[in-house]
Amino acid sequence: MPVTRAVPVVLTASGRHRLKKMAWGHKTPHQVRMRAQIVLHAARGRSNARIARETGLHLDTVRTWRDRFAGLGLAGLTDRKRSGRPPTFSALQVAQAKALACRLPAETGTPLSRWSCPELAAELTARGITGPVSASTVRRWLHQDALKPWQHRSWIFITDPGFRPKAARVLDLYARAWQGELLGEDEYVIRADEKTSIQARC
Structure with a gap:
C-alpha cells in the first residue's frame, strides 16, 4: 500500500514569527501551542511520523493540523464551531x-x-x-x-x-x-459599560 506524502507547508517570515510566538508564548493555550509547533516542524520539511515522535502527539493529530494549516492558514489552527444542542430556554x-x-x-x-x-x-x-x-x-x-x-x-x-x-x-x-436576523460576519456589536472609576461617556 503506497504511503501518502505529507502536505508541504511553506511559511512567510511574518507567518513564521507569529507561529513562534504561539508555539512558545507563556499565555498561549496548550492546544494552540502544540498546533503551532506541528506547523513549524512541518515547515522544516519533517514527516508527520517524525513530528508525532518529537511532540509526543498521535500521528492523526499531526496530520489533521498540518492539513488544516495548509488549507486555511493560521485560521485553520482554531477550533471549528460546534453546533451542539440548541438552548432550551431563550x-x-x-x-x-x-x-x-x-x-x-x-x-x-x-x-x-x-x-x-x-x-x-x-x-x-x-x-x-x-x-x-x-x-x-x-x-x-x-x-x-x-x-x-x-x-x-x-x-x-x-x-x-x-x-x-x-x-x-x-x-x-x-x-x-x-x-x-443574524448579523453577518462583517457586522459588529459595540458595547460600552460603566465600570468602577470609568464612566461610559459620549
Missing part, C-alpha cells in the same frame, strides 16, 4: 426569571416570604414565562449573577413596563441578532 426567558427572583413574592401575589428555586420554577411555568423548568436549571441561572433570593433582604425592583422589549433588544444583540 436569553429573554432567563432574564425574566432573574427579574422575577429580584422581586419579593408578596408583590407578585404569591404567599411566600422569600423565593426558593423550586417555587421560582413553578411560578415561571405558571406564568407562562417558560415551559416546564427544573429547580436546578433555575439555580444555575441565578448562580450566574450570584442571586440568592432566599438570603437577601434588599432588592432592585424592575418597575419599567417596557422591560421585556428593551431586554429582548439587548439580549438579541448579545446573541448577534437584530430584528430577528
Whole structure:
C-alpha cells in the first residue's frame, strides 16, 4: 500500500514569527501551542511520523493540523464551531426569571416570604414565562449573577413596563441578532459599560 506524502507547508517570515510566538508564548493555550509547533516542524520539511515522535502527539493529530494549516492558514489552527444542542430556554426567558427572583413574592401575589428555586420554577411555568423548568436549571441561572433570593433582604425592583422589549433588544444583540436576523460576519456589536472609576461617556 503506497504511503501518502505529507502536505508541504511553506511559511512567510511574518507567518513564521507569529507561529513562534504561539508555539512558545507563556499565555498561549496548550492546544494552540502544540498546533503551532506541528506547523513549524512541518515547515522544516519533517514527516508527520517524525513530528508525532518529537511532540509526543498521535500521528492523526499531526496530520489533521498540518492539513488544516495548509488549507486555511493560521485560521485553520482554531477550533471549528460546534453546533451542539440548541438552548432550551431563550436569553429573554432567563432574564425574566432573574427579574422575577429580584422581586419579593408578596408583590407578585404569591404567599411566600422569600423565593426558593423550586417555587421560582413553578411560578415561571405558571406564568407562562417558560415551559416546564427544573429547580436546578433555575439555580444555575441565578448562580450566574450570584442571586440568592432566599438570603437577601434588599432588592432592585424592575418597575419599567417596557422591560421585556428593551431586554429582548439587548439580549438579541448579545446573541448577534437584530430584528430577528443574524448579523453577518462583517457586522459588529459595540458595547460600552460603566465600570468602577470609568464612566461610559459620549
